[in-house]
Amino acid sequence: GQQLNQSPQSMFIQEGEDVSMNCTSSSIFNTWLWYKQEPGEGPVLLIALYKAGELTSNGRLTAQFGITRKDSFLNISASIPSDVGIYFCAGPGGSQGNLIFGKGTKLSVKP
Amino acid sequence: NAGVMQNPRHLVRRRGQEARLRCSPMKGHSHVYWYRQLPEEGLKFMVYLQKENIIDESGMPKERFSAEFPKEGPSILRIQQVVRGDSAAYFCASSPLAGRNSGANVLTFGAGSRLTVL
Numbered sequence: 001g002q003q004l005n006q007s008p009q010s011m012f013i014q015e016g017e018d019v020s021m022n023c024t025s026s027s028i029f030n031t032w033l034w035y036k037q038e039p040g041e042g043p044v045l046l047i048a049l050y051k052a053g054e055l056t057s058n059g060r061l062t063a064q065f066g067i068t069r070k071d072s073f074l075n076i077s078a079s080i081p082s083d084v085g086i087y088f089c090a091g092p093g094g095s096q097g098n099l100i101f102g103k104g105t106k107l108s109v110k111p
Numbered sequence: 112n113a114g115v116m117q118n119p120r121h122l123v124r125r126r127g128q129e130a131r132l133r134c135s136p137m138k139g140h141s142h143v144y145w146y147r148q149l150p151e152e153g154l155k156f157m158v159y160l161q162k163e164n165i166i167d168e169s170g171m172p173k174e175r176f177s178a179e180f181p182k183e184g185p186s187i188l189r190i191q192q193v194v195r196g197d198s199a200a201y202f203c204a205s206s207p208l209a210g211r212n213s214g215a216n217v218l219t220f221g222a223g224s225r226l227t228v229l
Contacts, residue, residue, distance in 0.1 A: 004153075033217065035220075040222070040223075041222050041223070042115075042202050042204075042220035042221050042222045042223050043154070043202070043220045044220070045217060045218075045219070048217055088153055088154070093156055098144055098156045098159050098167065098170075098216075099144075099154075099156065099216075099218060100156065101146075101153035101154045101155075102153055103151075103152060103153045104152075104153055
């Protein structure tokens with residue numbers, strides 16, 4: 001079945017640093033979604049990408065839909081403590097519009 | 112404008128008991144998805160429902176698990192005769208759009224129900 005591989009699994013960074021994470025799929029996607037999950041909460045949508053090569057920003061977050069349509073990247077600039085959480089990539093999971101998720105990148109930010 | 116509402120937020124059950132988790136989708140959303148999340152894992156799709164219909168239950172265990180989304184009231188995920196391996200966070204998500212082939216809907220998630228089986 002389809003698989004999403006996210007890397008890195010975890011990151012420990014200093015406040016103010018930039019962050020990069022990526023996600024690759026075993027098959028071609030026509031949509032990539034990035035979610036953030038904070039402890040004890042559900043995932044919250046950050047960015048949605050619908051076109052190969054698309055680059056979309058949401059504040060300090062920028063995500064790109066890879067040209068091969070098998071990968072996507074998320075960058076966070078000038079990290080702050082509230083960026084702490086788990087970042088998940090997601091894409092089409094099957095024929096009924098459900099989502100398949102990566103295992104997440106856990107981000108820790110030291111003030 | 113309430114989001115996706117799930118309750119209970121935390122549920123403790125002993126082995127063999129039943130767990131019922133409820134989900135009210137966002138206003139105007141008629142498509143509901145249930146996901147399960149184990150510690151340190153991503154979310155795994157379980158079931159997709161529309162009002163009074165199960166559309167896709169390919170991710171749901173064949174035994175002990177059932178889901179419904181009645182014409183009136185919330186969607187219910189029911190786990191009978193719970194075992195320790197059922198301990199997890201169960202998330203409900205909703206969408207205003209019908210699922211479509213090879214596409215991905217933007218799903219809005221609730222805060223989850225955390226089931227602990229003793």
